[in-house]
Every structure is written in structure tokens, then in C-alpha cells.
Amino acid sequence: MLTTLRIQAEDFDLAEQYSLLRSSSPATTEIGAIVTFTGLVREFEPRSRDHNDDGGALDGMRLQHYPGMTEKLLQGIIDDAAQRWPLLAVTVIHRVGHLAPCDQIVFVGVASEHRQPAFQAAEFIMDYLKTRATFWKQITIDGQPRWVDSKDSDTTAARRWDAQCDG
């Protein structure tokens, strides 16, 4: 399986990443499905439960990560996905540094022989990335920076993959 893993400040090009997934796998002719996911910076942030604010329109976002550990964790998540589904290629790109509303944050692309493994592996990688990978978002609203709260819904989303294992 071909794995591409990048953490970068620069933006990425969706068409280019799709092309790379489609052409660079050593088993190109076996690819029957490619699923891609792109995460973007939302302009509006809802009210925070931990902060005394009503949310609002974002001035911008800063993404911090733990170099060395992030790559290791993401590689582990990709390896885990490859154990669960027959995958031909996986690309994960996550941006760090300063981002503006509507900017791209994260790309996950999965190539497989059939659509079900591609859909499921892409969702699995995103669910685990959101709950395990060492990234932290700081948003600025009305000139006031604050760290984003983790979401219970993300933890629940990641846990359903554990439940599938147990069952």
C-alpha cells in the first residue's frame, strides 16, 4: 500500500492529490474506488461551553501540533485502517499554522478495489485523526484568541469503530 503523509503550512490542490492517488499506486489497475474528504475552516463558531462567549464570525485560526508525535500517531492510524480494510493507497495531509475562514485544513484520500472499504477507511481515519492526532486549534473571534474545545460527538464517532471490533 502506498502511503503519503504530510503536515504542512501550505495549501494543497484537491485535483492534484486525486491524480496522485489514481496514478501512483503500484497496483493502479486494481483501483476501483477513490474516496476523498476535505475539511475546511468554518466561518462561524458556535457558542463555547467552556468560554464566556457567544461564538461568532472567525477572524482566523491557528493550528498547533506536536512535531514527531503527530506523524507517528497518523502513521499508526493509517496502518490500523490498512489492517481493517484492503487498501491500495492512502494520503493524509494536515495543515498547520495560520488559516483563514474557508481555507482547507485537512485532506484524506483512500484508494481501494471497491467503494465500501474506501468509504469506511476514509471515515475511520478522520474519526481517529480528530480524537487521537496531536493537533490543537486556536480560533480568534473579535480579536480574542481562544483554544477550541474538544467535542464529545467526535469521541463518540471514534468509539463506534471500537464497538465494531468488539462485536
Added chain:
Amino acid sequence: MAENPATGWWGTLRLIRLHFFGRLSDLATQVPSRCAGETPHAIRQWLAEDFPELAVQLNEPQVLVSVNHCIVDWQTPLTDGDEVAFLPPVTGG
């Protein structure tokens, strides 16, 4: 300020590099980048003396600790040169 055990004559023992992320990084700007300590728990206790606000956050159950990029128990013994990081809940993606 409480004496940083890393600056004493025994300072070469268990010299640990410290990292703080997310909201912890805002509270840890004055924390030395290196210290001594037998376990992450001991370092957390030492930090509480001079950085009570940080210590409150470090005691939150959702905060994890890693040694050399692996999530570990707070009582894990440390050795010289280890890299300890304090990790609040992650919010990437």
C-alpha cells in the same frame, strides 16, 4: 521560585525536556524548558509550586502525558534525556 532540581549539582541526573500544547502552552510560557524529575507526576507536583494555574489544568483527567512521543501513565519512571509533553484534548481535523 522553588529551586529547579535541574540546576543543582545533581542537575545532570534525569534532565527532562518539557513541552506544553494547546491551552497549556499559554500557561507555561515561563516554565523552564528542562527540569529534573523521576516521573511525570513528580514534575507536575513540582510545577504546582510556581505555576498553580497551570497545575490546575494539568490535573484535569482529560490531560494526557507522553514520554518520547508515547502516551504513558503519570507514574512512568523517567530517564535522562526523556521528552515529556503535556497534552490537552486534541482538536485537529
